Amino acid sequence: MERKLFLGDEAIAQGAIDGGLSGLYAYPGTPSTEIMEYIQSSKEAREKNIHNVWSTNEKTAMEAALGMSYAGKRAMVCFKHVGLNVAADCFMNASITGVNGGLVVVSADDPSMHSSQNEQDSRYYAKFAMIPILEPSNQQEAYDMAYSAFELSEKFRVPVMIRITTRMAHSRAGVATKAKKEQNGLKLPANPRQFVLLPAIARKNYKTLLATQEPMVKDSENSAFNQLVDGPNKKLGIIASGIAYNYLMENFDGVSPYPVLKVCQYPLPYKQVEALYNQCDELLIMEEGYPIIEEMIKGFLAVGKPIHGRLDGTLPRDGELTPAIVAKGLGMPVEEGQPIPEEVVMPRPPALCNGCGHRDVYADLLEAILEYGEGRVFADIGCYTLGALPPFNAINTCVDMGASITMAKGASDAGLVPAVAVIGDSTFTHSGMTGLLDAVIENTPITVVISDNSTTGMTGGQSSNAYGRLVDIVTGLGVHPDHIRVIIPLKKNHEENIRIIKEELAYNGVSVIIPQRECIQTAARRKKAEAKSKE
Template identity: 40%
Template sequence: MAAVMPAPAASRLLLSGNEAVARAVWEAGVKVAAAYPGTPATEMLEVIATYPDLYAEWSVNEKVSLEVAIGAAYAGSRAFCCMKHVGMNVASDALMTLTLTGVVGGLVIAIADDVGLSSSQNEQDSRYWGRFAHVPVFEPADSQEAYAMTLAAFELSEQFEVPVILRMTTRINHVKALVTVGERQPRTGKGFQKSPGRFVMVPGNAGKRIPLMFERDGRLREQAEISPYNVLETGTDRRVGFITSGPAYMHVREAFPDAPVLKLGFSCPVPVERCRALAALVDQVVVVEEVEPLVETELKAAGLPVIGKAILPVQGELSPAVLRPAIARLLGEPVPPAPPVAAQIFPRPPTMCVACPHLGVYYTLSQVRNLNISGDIGCYTLGAGHPWNALDTCVSMGASMGIALGMDKGRGEADQDKRVVAVIGDSTFLHMGMQGLLDMVYNKGNVTVLLLDNRAVGMTGGQDNPGNGFNIHGDETPRVDFAKLCEALGVKKERIHTVNPYELPVLFKTVREEVKVPEVSVIITDQPCVLTKAYHKLKPYAVEDDKCTGCGNCLEVGCPAIHVTRRDQAVKPNGRTVDLAFVRIESSVCTGCGLCLQPCAPDAIQHWVPSAPVNFMRPGCTGGGCA
């Protein structure tokens, strides 16, 4: 990527929260930044990588990215790491010991919580990591604060020699606002100073560091009480006061502009005395927090009579439409009418892209009977939906492997004749799937693994990974050979097959044969994601109307370029009624992959030959990739 030109001092830019953090990371003099892609955090590192004078990398998983940042901070340089909320689950092993060693150079960890489940398998509150790991937490409410708090977090990190968490949510990550920015302040790392008693965390050394951690907690509590990011707004309507943080503050201020509010920007440790000051001003205190009752519980333990989740929901965003009726009920006032329901538009169920290489895989799995299919995190999770219905589980990154082995070893009476299949993508396999395959081989599982190599981290926007041979800047790097890697993990060479997923007969035959083999086998599909530059379009196809019989076989492939134009019914000679679906192909978006051609019984699908200039009035939506 080309480096961006630094903006002059004190200029104003329209930035999302992710872009604002990236700008502050660069200005703070950070030398090393690392991450693994994950919505809504992805853009932070993507933007950081466009700035000069620092090192940025996509790591194979979040744990490795944090360890890279830790190494840089140990060496005295400023370092940055970012991830989505579930990524911290992966990185937490390193975090929980890092809190004992502390850091030398400033280290900031940005965690993006997906409040409202826009693109995640759970709704997790990352503020708990501050309490669990004994580290401070900042919570910005807009892009300007995301920028300012990132800079402040580096200063605090170095002052207290502690990593600092910047807790963001989707509402901050992806919403843009004007941000006043400055210029980069170059910094020189001190270099790594050997200190085994501090950096070698064997039990004897770790035990000595724990009292230091608790002493640091006390100093951080004092800092939180005087932090300029914890702001008490006195207001004029003293019936209810609010304690809140992050984007929930914006919702509170919009819903109750005259109410006293304590806005927690430096939210961990909780500034209890500031909270007491608010409580002294009002009749009742309501804690508005997304999503867990964390601050509420701490304040109740400190003896403050606050109200929270007794009147507010424990999931989703706390918008004004949620807050107003809750407070009206608390005050015994008439509940305001619900806002008008937005006009319903046509449904757009999640689906894969036109010509996605995963389409043929799920079409094949939907045609093979007697399977239990363990899935994973990625575009291919959509295989659980219509028309394939070919995915039975999805839990976490890499879990398809261990779950498949457990399905095999834990077979019930009804599963004795079932074959177990695990589906995993290339980046997910490198992230956390390799260990599962090794365990599967070591423990002699009977599982067929479908390793879907589309040469990209597809669901988060097509980022590079070790499987496609390019780094974050597009520079060539060594590319993983998945067949050799699987063989090195113990899979027999004759049980490893590389298949073109667009060749349905070959794919179908390979799957049918391998699921019958009572040992671990791996089928690797090897075609690139259609949204990357590695994919090359072919001549599109079209349906010849006079040949289409309405059999609907092509629809079972699931390509969103195929549209039903007319439905009908027919009565067969045996008296059975069958449903018919006559179709057309949106030739302007068809890439000519040929998947629909293969199940078409009447050969009604042929290469498209325009008889008139192409009409591009339709939006060329590919049906996916926006997650």
């Protein structure tokens, strides 16, 4: 047994390696990205031949992980919470197919939206799919859960979700590792029709899933991750899940005067919940994200006592919890400093890097489209989303991965011509290709700008599956070669680029402009690595 200092993401990665992982599938998205990056840099993972290549999107990652499970090996798939939306089709059906080898789904939620479009809570997805959830309260539990989750998955023959949040993913603590398990051997499903979801088979599989629900609850009730700890003051009972339990213990220096139920494995341990409810005058529920525990408790208890939490305003309905917020919910005094005056420290919104090619793309596009008026640029998820801010104020939408092209198409169908989509190279292969095909089928008059910086820049410079393939992909989707224009976004090319963009804006059909210029950050790292290799 060794002790190592790990981020929560790294603890999950090492726990999976030690737990017999054969393949990790993922698409980068903060705060989940470091799980894949840790395994990609792990000598041990290379020696064990653990698959660790970024997938094109979360849906393909989920499906590939399920394929590895089909072959009997242990697989993990990782993404951020909005990535689970992309993977949802396979995710939901995987609970009906069941698994062969253990399958673990890590969904990293982002309460307070530090780098996300919303605050959604992945626990609802897992409850919807009727599968177990593991929610670590610290880095040691993150490791332990990843280590044991494959066995839990194989025990109930269903995927298991590990749900983390930003603070868990990106904070460090000492972690004790365990004995390493061997990888599973290749073994096909005993039932050759298990994964064939024809209605007659799916109905049988669904009954099997329903039959596992009671055993899952009993497993939670006996889990070491769930603990009911007594306290002398029965005026209040506290249920704390995941990292909220850490915040609670921080306020009490590790010993609560109130009875506390720590919930880190779901389904809810109903017996412990009832035991806490029966001995206390009222309950306070502390959980990161949505009030799912609070809602479930009110659904199965004959509620006569007050139950406090996010629903009644004892804790804020939005945002992540903090020790100070937890203290306020407990009625404890909180020392808060004075707000920082804006005249002393002005807000500094994020901005495109100096030397970023996206800057020149927007400079070219804004001048070229000026004659048509505002409100015509549909954008996507990536660094270029910062074009919404001054000095550019260049884009009008940013909804989800790939939506730029399809929203531009819909607006064009409504009569907004020309309509422009701005999308990055990695996001295009993630989920922009199908939208472009829709436009090609109808020859919709839209102009698609694929701003190609040769990387997945926003999440730290991971490899882009579009690298060196964009023209071939766009041609293969049916865009006429005369209207696939590759440009270099540099100031010296400004006038020429404006001319090309204007030509395509005037074209009554689908056109694609590909500005190509390497990300300034990855270019700097590449040059540094090249110089070092010559030493």
